[in-house]
Amino acid sequence: MSASTETATLGGGCFWCLEAVFKDLKGVTSVMSGYAGGHVDNPSYKQVCSGRTGHAEVVQVTFDPAELSYADLLRVFFTIHDPTTKDRQGNDVGPQYRSIILTDSDRQRATAEAVIREIADAKIWPGTIVTTIEPLTRFYPAEEEHHDYFARNPWSGYCQVVVAPKVAKFRKTFHDRLKKTAA
Known part of the structure; x- marks a missing residue:
């Protein structure tokens, strides 16, 4: 990570959805799907899907803070998933x-807390926000077949029913924040 980039690690459901959205966001330089927040070293997708490793499916988003603030990245995050449903x-x-x-810092934690308060106060979601904030201890990249999943499998059933609507909502809501290459 160079001095001109920062990294955010976020989980909000299936990492395929988050990866597809963040890859289109102006200011994002890379997105890696993976696992974090658990107690098993180097877990596999199958192990994480069992729900017994403690890991969440997450994305690690590298971005240029001169073009995209951490707070704005979190505002997108809270728009593309439902932060009021526990474990689903x-x-x-x-x-x-x-x-x-x-x-990965006290500054990120304080910003995350402030954005959660902002989203809660705006009553964007009808329920209580259950998003947890934890220090990142270890990030494990997902297996290769999970990288760029939506781009490589746009016609799969899951991508059509789950991922594509989230990408469409993001593109409509944040049309002014799309990379030039995003359609």
Whole structure:
């Protein structure tokens, strides 16, 4: 990580959804799907899906803070998933799908707390926000087949029913924040 980039680690359901959205966001330089927040070293997708490793499916987003603030990145995050459902997003159920922000500094933690208050006060979501904020201790990249999943599998059933609507909502809501290459 160079001095001109920062990293955010976020979980809000299936990492395929988050990766597809953040790859389109202006200021984002890379997105890596993976696992964090658990107690098993180097877990596999199958292990994480069991719900017994403590890990969440997350994305690690590298971004240029001169072009995209951490707070704005979090505002997008809170728009593209439901932060009021504990351990689930839609039909994806289990602790691996929880809403979580994993921070790497006190500054990130304070910003995350402020954005959660802002989102709660704006009553964007009808329920109480259950997103947890934890320090990032370790990030494990997901297996290769999970990288760029939506881009490589746009016609799969899951991508059509779950990922594509989230990407469409993001593109409509944040049309002014899209990379030039995003459609």
